Amino acid sequence: MKSNTSTQNKLYMIGNAHLDPVWLWPWQEGFQETKATFRSALDRMNEYDDFIFTSSSAQYYEWVEKNDPAMFEEIKLRVAEGRWVIVGGWWVQPDCNIPSGESFVRQGLYGQRYFKEKFGVTAKVGYNVDSFGHFGMMPQILKKSGMDYYVMMRPMPNEKGLPGRLFKWESDDGSSVLTFRILFEYCSWSKDLEKHIRRCETELRAPFDQLMCFYGVGNHGGGPTKENIESIKRMQLEDETAELVFSSPNDFFAEMEERQLPIPVVHDDLQHHASGCYAAHSGVKQWNRRAENLMAAAEKMSSIASWTTGQPYPQDYDRAWKNILFNQFHDILAGTSIESAYEDARNEYGESLAIAARGLNYAVQSLSWNIDIEEEEHMKPIVVFNPHAWYSRVNVEVEVGGLKDEHILVDDESRAVPFQSVQPAATCSGRTRLSFIAELPSLGYRVYKLTMNPSVPKSSASPIQASDYTLENDRFRMEFDPQTGYIASLMDKRAGVEVFRDLAARPVVIEDKTDTWSHNVFHFNRVIGQFKAESMQLVEHGPVKSVIRVKSVYGNSRLVQDFTMYRELDQIDVKATIDWREQFKMLKLVFPVNFIFTRQSYEQPYGFIEREHNGEEEPGQAWIDYSGITREHNTVYGVSLMNDSKYSYSIHNKEMAITMLRSPIYAHHDPLVPSPNGHYSFIDQGIQIVHYSILPHEGNWETAGTVMRAAELNQRPITVIETYHKGSLSQRDSFLSVDQDQVVVSVLKKAEDSDDLILRAYETTKSATRAVIRLPKWNRIIEADFGPCEIKTFLIPKNADAPVRETNLIEW
Template sequence: MSRANPFLEFVPNRTEAIMRWLRRSLWLERRALEVTATRPTPEHRAFESIQTERRSRVKVGDVWGKLYDQRWFHLEIPPAAKGRQWTLEWRDQGEATLYVDGLPHYGFDPAHRYVALPQGTREVWIEGYCCQSCIWHPDATGLSPYGSLFGGGFIQYRDDVVWDCLQELGVLFDLMMTLRSQQDPKPTPHLNGVGLQPRVNDATPIYRKLLRLLNGACSTYEREGTTALREALIAAREELKNARPILKGALTGHAHIDLVWIWPERMGEAKAVHTFATMNRLMSMYPEFRFAYSQPASYRAVERRAPQLAASVKKHIARGVWQPTGGLDVESDTLLPCGEALARSFMLGQAEFARLRGKGGASRLVWLPDVFGYSVCLPQLMRLTGIDWFFTTKLTWSSINRFPYSSFVWRGNDGSEVVAHLTQNVGYTNYTHISEISANARGHSQSHLHPEFLHPTGHGDGGGGPTEEHIERVRRLSALCDLPELEWDHPEAFFSRLEPLRDQLPVHQGECYLEYHRGVYTTHGDFKAVFRGAERALQIREAVAAATGEVPDLVGPWRRLVFTQFHDFIPGSSIAEVYAEGNAELGTLIKTQMQAVCERLAAAGAGRASSRSGEKQKSTTAQLFNPLALPWRGWIDGRWYEIAPLSSVPVTEGVVPSERRQVTASVAKSGTAKLRSDRVQARLTSDGRLAELVIDGRPVAFSAAAAGAVIYLDNPANFEAWDIDRDALDLGEPVTTPVTVTVEADSPHAAAILVRRKLGEASELVLRYEVRAGEPLLRITAEVDWHETCKLLKLHFPTEYKGRFVRFGAPYGSVLRGQQPGEPITEAQWEVPGSRWATVSLDGEREGLALITEAKYGFSASDGELTVSLLRSASITAAETNPYMHAAPPSLSRYQPPSPFSDQGHHTISLALTSYSSATPQEQHPAALADTLFTLPVAYRGAPASAGLRGVEDAPTLIPAWAMPVEKGAWVLRLHEVGGARGTARLALAEGWRARPATLDGQAQEPPLEEGLIAYSPYKIISVRIERG
């Protein structure tokens, strides 16, 4: 026997060669199948409906379909040899779902190409889609510009011994390459077959040992073949096992499905069927496998499109191997919806999770791996809906300040606490590579307290989920060398082990701001405006129901609105087709709800007894109904109205102003202009900016002329629809084009001045400044005809209010952020979200400026200067100018957008300015004005309506936000504290009404409110049930 080979440096190349040889021998007797198919159609048709449809033969190299088209393929399977099992291989650029015996069996995509067919299978159908899942897989090519490129269907036998060898050798090869990268001097990351090989003279003992074991196994293969190789590899792996690993990785099968993104909703539903079918099969093969999925919207889609598959999933849930969890109906954006819309996603979601889980009850976990920031009110909404735990990965995308913890207690600004876990160094699409597992282990900052981390595993974004290889690798990787022990488990089981340690965990209080994707607060502003209109329509619909004793079934409309809160929908990061469909659907929702409002108000007056005859007659009195839980004051058709919350007044009660002029507008020859009302004075410079603003006799402390438009070059380095890079702020140019200043309105109660100018290369901006008698604010309306590309438009308001913090509206409550330069955390917040209002002030908030918007969410504040982002003309996702176009080639789209850039065309943007103080009366607080300024009373003919609320008193920062009907004659008043104050408010009710504390969904709690008194504390969301009795 010769001496052992002293040159261990050759082992990596030798091992790689053995792997190549094994792959060549894995598949036996491969043969092509004849494939026939139906015609591609944009409609997604059920399996049962296409059985008799004419089919034509499909050849390798054919291309088919437009984007998201469906096509049904048919294959006949010859009998398998006795004791053997065919494996079907499907090659097509588009994803597909295999049907066996008429049921979804498996999902094909770049990561899932092969599936063993059940014994006796003689024919299969394949539901193909001109769309691709697993787009991050190295074999993902996207689609050709001519359609999905068909590569054929094949059957073959798998050599199971070779398969086992490849799994064993693949794991040891991955370990070898990992250890190799850690040696000194550090070798090149890839093997080189030519030239000097990296020496192992100064290598770690474990690396040398692994090389020796691999070399011996390779020799065994060459001498004795695959069976002996398998045994040698198993022995080598066992020799490298760590008997006492110090960490544990809890792996959960995961398939993140973007309900919309580079595909519309119908394709997101198909991806759910595709993914669920694969997971269903894996569970029949691997008893240790565990899978979790959130989003009840996907479960409903599978129930509708593939009910028998949904029934199988239900059985897995009952067995405890599949866990529905997540809390929300969809993985929602948490920054842009109003507080009530976000709360409804929780309420709808938890009802669905309770249905799906049966005896398991509702979800205890919020699962949000991929959203673009985490609202400060999230922990409170979680606790209000029975949720204790929170998981995400996206904070690892922050680009400047690393989030300091992996396991922690997240405390909202109201004091609500949840136990949170964050994967550090990895995301939510993991493939059981040693590098990923090691990175997650290293990033687990609290491993000294809780030696366990959560590791979502599987292909995501377009679904797909784990593969057989993933599960096989986990079996072999656990506790290998210095790797953690690995075990499949459910997310909630992981958190149940973390929960007892909560008192030892670090605490993070406040929002979790993502230092990335700052453009999503503004992108596709047209859709954000329609979304806000739909929120308002449902708010009005429920207010009318509360005031008229109705409890309409609004689950359907709410689900549709909540669906558009999905984290790639409302942020503006999806393809153009998503917004074309979304704008149309929400437009219809608004129209439908407002029609129902008018019908209900009119019907509520029918059947009232006449005071004269006692006979029932329909009232035809013209009324105005205030749909807000706040008092409404303002002008309608030249009359001044003051309408109590959720109540109506006859139109005739409006006050007609006297002939004495209360407002004036004028333009001087020099071009300067003035507006004056009984409460506001404003002066404009000759170039149309705001030089002076005085409200109730108190000047706003501008440091320079305000309301100046600035256009920024907006070319993000990576994600056009998502990002506003810091460099963009250095590339802004104030708009200084010539202006035309005119008086636009001049009536006894309102006056306005128009400032018109060219904007950028091909656009126009008209700013309309308006004052109205009785209003302590300046309205600003921006009419923008926008035709710029890769530009950002902001309005700037420089002030002397340079206190340490700026206050921004949150969905519920508000959030303080720094504005003084210097601190890295503050500097990283060059664009931030605000729920339609923001204030800058001096320390103590006794004096400042408030900016209110109807439907704008992107702000910035630095050193006293407050800005609001009006529009972005970002490259639309997957448009001709976008790097995602390979996944969704524009040439294949049935929908051709007017422009590859967002928000082209006309926009009307409504804003307002007012003075701000923490002591501002409730109806003048910016959180209240964000509703009252942009929600007009509803005109109708009928009887008076009232929900019994007269007001909320003695609490200037406790803002009534919503009225939610729960039972006939009972409704819930939702309030939220917005100023960080505590106190006792008094609820004023009409005679015959009573109030009790309530849960978020309206269940009454004890004891009743004594004398209508409500104790409130900073940022609390409060629910009060109001009912007759």
């Protein structure tokens, strides 16, 4: 019999079942295991009156609701009773580095609303126990989604030191959530739990003498077993070290709040675990980036068309988002699942992309069809839409038919616009691909016209200076090394700055014999080779841009990089086509930078973070920046690297790098050592295309437009080849604008519960500001104070007499 003791030591026993719906098995198996796990938890509740079960992820409940309605009703009763505790509040437990900021918002939007609709509750505790790291802006998103608390496990103590198991995690806007790092494991074996409990008891130290202990068979589901529960009951009578109580994270956090403990504050992202996951499986990461951005553009244009022309807002956007959210599950998006799982992921992302493309097309063609375009023989109107809420000056490429030598391009004011023909998609006569620089109104459109009107003078623009080895416009001169094909010099003529200190855009091959996750590996730096140029050629040269194509080879792999310099734009765009045939190797593009006293910034979801230049592999979104002081003039200067599909970077001293790919075995997990004679399937074999941009800039990235340029690379202009017709819309218009460049409107969508609109914006530079957002067509002006990196959401009623109001991320 347990003796009387004055200790306050307590372990809150958290019965759970970690369910990976996809990992070493396909989603269909995860579907079945979800039902089996939920059935087991309900059976344990029938057998033990004090047993409490904790579970997350709205997707699992939707599966059960649609496949076993009777069991779903049982769960509803247990939730109402308080013994089945819903946590997480998200659609799944996603990778917590790679999705966009808006994807994390939608995890909560769809998860919390589902739980409220079906069970009458929302989650109070964020819950990502197996995700491989956690971006630093997450506290704000959790807080504004109704969750004041958070449970995580990775990185573990050997991967990141934290001041305690319990801490306040704070993001740059000042939001904080009380956070708990799980002791040892989120799951347990199916037998007696005494050893597990004993090791957890060693972590009890006053005043933090009450902690959570997670138990239950997991990964492939399962949950607490009879033997688990019986062993806890036995130890409740015998254990003199700590009180053991069946409980939930909700109760634990409530008790910790009441105790008013001296809780430390952590203001940082939580890294690093499984650093190889930032780059593993280029395909799923590219599908994810494309789907997120196409959905964002589609929602914005569908919202505008709905309120402008009456075009019905698509009803299937929620299906598209749920596909995206499910495939952001941490073992799918991280690249660590079996090969066949990525066929399913490709199909679901494909469905989302098709839904988004269809909705976007309905929207822009509804708008373009209502533009008043005059009749003119041989004239071909091109309507160009800007999906961004800022004035945008971008390269537009569009395929047209019937182009003649007499055609010239003009804008809506009949001013000639330089254009050039580039290689079309079709290898046949009669089709041409045009390239021109468009100047586009903020979240609006502009009509350009191919005309043969003899009264309009042709553009007199001349090409930049170019050869097979050099490109030079008014701002930059770029030279290539003829032997290697690397950038030998990038000179900013205006600033008098040599951007790179050595050969740049260098394709470096690194030995990488780690498993799919790269467990316990933080640096990838064993260089074993480099691609070398086979040929270099000026392949495009006209009044808009010039392009040098560098073809390189390494082993059986090939790399083609098309370097583009524009006459009018201050960035270098690169299209990289990689045909990768290597195994147990990694490819990085390396850029040695020529600055001192530097700071290194990485985009993270709905924010950014500064990190050391220690060479560690780091997660990032669409851009990184390296800024400092120039050696030549002692002035502030920097360079941003932006891309459309990569998330893994490293900066070692003065060398910044994008990790383009790595090729481990699919779903290979240490400590298993692959047989030298084994036959395995390797990731990232074959062809992939990546677009990246180099943006040198005077001053820092905050004033250089890095955030906007990266967004333009990922959400490109939309074009519609029109005809002449009468209409109520003008040939150039803007529907939304913001007076502060540092405030970005990321979302314009239909509200979940009405035909009103939801507008979301965030501050990008960690600097408080007051912004004015205008929607002139509806006489709406929103004035708002933004804190550093603050996300704000506004509901704009369709009823013009009703005021705009700020709401949370769940739209409540």
